[in-house]
Amino acid sequence: MGSTGMDVDFDVVIVGGGPVGLMLASELGLQPGRVLVLERLAEPSGQSRALGLHSRTVEVLDQRGLLPRFSEGAPVWPKGHFAGMRLLDLSKLNGRHTYALMVPQSRTEAILEERARELNVEIRRGHRLTELENGADAVVATVTGPDGDEYRIRSRYLVGCDGGSSLVRKLAGIDFPGTASNIDAMLADVHLDQVPDGPHLARCKGGVFGTVPLGGDLYRVVSVEFRPPTAHRDDPVELEELAASVKRVTDQELQMRDPVWLSRFGDATRQAAQYRKGRVMLAGDAAHVHFPAGGQGLNTGIQDVVNLGWKLAAVVNGGPDDLLDTYHSERHPVGARVCFNTQAQLALMDPRPEIGPLRELFGTLMEFDEVNRYLAEMITALDVRYPTQPASDHPLAGTRVPEWSIVVDGQSTTTMKLLHSGRGVLVDLTDGPAVARTAAPWLDRLDLVSGSPCTSDLPAAFLLRPDGHVAWLAESPDTDPADLREALRAWFGPAPVRSLPAAAS
DSSP states (O other): OOOOOOSSSSSEEEEESSSHHHHHHHHHHSSSSSSEESSSSOOOOOOOOOOOHHHHHHHHHHHTTTTTHHHHHHHHEEEETTEEEEEEGGSSSSSSSEEEEEOHHHHHHHHHHHHHTTTEEEEEOOOOEEEEEESSSSSEEEEEOTTSSSEEEEEEEEEEEOOOOOOHHHHOOOOOOEEOOOOOEEEEEEEEOOOOSSEEEETTTTTEEEEEETTEEEEEEEEEEEEEOSSSSSSSSOOHHHHHHHHHHHHHOOOOEEEEEEEEEEOOOOSSSSSSTTTTTEOGGGGGEOOOOOHHHHHHHHHHHHHHHHHHHHHHHHOOOGGGGGHHHHHHHHHHHHHHHHHHHHHHOSSSSHHHHHHHHHHHHHSSSHHHHHHHHHTTTTTOOOOOSSOOOOOOTSBBOOOOEETTTTTEEEEEHHHHTTTTTEEEESSSHHHHHHGGGGGTTTEEEEEEESSTTSSEEEEETTTTTTEEEESTTTOOHHHHHHHHHHHHOOOOOOOOOOOOO
16 A cells, blocks of 8 residues: 555454454455554354345445355245244345355355465464554554564554454444343254254244254254343353254254254344444444344444445545545444344244234235335345535446446446456446546546446446446436545545646746
C-alpha cells in the first residue's frame, strides 16, 4: 500500500484467522501493502462448523475469481428455510447463483488461507493478542508468540475478526449490548446407524431437532431445548449428553457413534454499538452474534469484510479517512436485521402449543410468492442496498450489480470478471468521450472499461464499487457528468490537484 511516512510495522493487522479474517486478508492482499494476520491457534481446528455459503457470498467469491475453488464437489441446495419451514425457493431469485453452496467451514478457511498466502499476506499462527493501544496515529498491539515471548506491533489500523468473545472489542472499549442466551442447545458431527431422509429440521414437542448430511453416514445433529443453559458455552459436550437431549426433544432414541466434533451454542443476541472506533474495526462475530438460524453468521461476516476491505485499502493508499465511517453506516443495519430475523425464527420454533397457530399462519403466508421472495432475499442478503452519493431513486442504485455481459475489444466478458482485481470499475457503453473525460483524474484508482452491451437492457454507463455494488449509473449517453464526478469523489477520493506549469520569466 502507498507510502504514508508513518513509522509502522504493518498497514493493517487482522486479529483472527477464521473465514472472516482470512477473507479480509485476501481482499487487502489484492492491493500492495503490509498486512498481517494473527491467529491464536497453532493449527487449523479442522472443524466443519458453518456449512453453507448463501447466494450473495457465492457472488462475492465469483467476483474475485475464487468460486471454482469452492464449488468443486460441493453440494448445491436450491431450497432454504425460515424457522425450519423449508419453503424458500432460492431458484426463483434474481441472479445466477440462486442456491446455497454446502462447504464446511474448515474447507472455507483452507481455501482462503491459501489465497491470502498467494497474495503475500503474512499469517502468524500461535500468536495471541494480549493488549492494544488505539492511538491517534497508530494502533500498538501487544502479542504473545508460541514460545511465550511478548512483542509489540505498530499498525495503521487493526481489525478484530476474533469471534463473539472478541478481545479486540473488549480492549477497544466497544459496547456489545443485547440479550443473553435463554436456550440449551448442542450440535455435533457424528455417525448415525439409521440414516434420515435428506436435510431435516423439525419443531418437536420438546424443542427443535435437526440433521444435515455431511457424506456417507456422517451427519450434523442439532438439538435445541427451550430452557436456560445448563452449562457454559465453552464446556465440553459428551455424546451421551447430546443423546439425552435428543431423547427429551424428540422422544426418540438416536443411535450416534464416533463423534468428530461436539459443541454448545445458544441464542445470545448482541451487536457492537460501533463497528469502528478510531483505528480499530470489528467484523463478523466480533461485531454481531445471534442464534444460527438459516446459517447467516459466517455469510454476514464475509460480506462485512468485502465491504470493509476495499475501503481500508483505499484509505491506507491515501484516500480520505472518513470513507471508513461508511463501513459502520452500511453494515450495522445489515447486522441488526440479521439479529432481528434470527430472533423471529427462534420465536416461531418455540415448542409451546400457543405458538402453533402463529407458525401455521406464517407458513401459509410463505406460500405467497412475494412473501417467499422477501424472506429468501433477506436470508441470502441479495436485497442489501447501500445509499449512493449522490442519492438516486433508480431501482439499481446501491444494489449488487447484475451479471451483465458486455463486449470489450471484440471479446465477451461479464461484470463478475471485471471485479476480479478488487478495484472499482467504470463501464462506459456510450461510444462517446464524455464519461472517459470526466473520469480521467481517477484512473489511478479504478478501471475504465469501454465496450458495447450484449443486450439492450443495460445502462449507458455505470460505476461499480469494488464490492460489486452500483455506485452510479446513467440510462442515457448524454447524462450530466456532475453526478458521476460526485460519485467518484465520494467513493474514490478527491481528484488529484494538478500543478500548473511555471510562468515564463
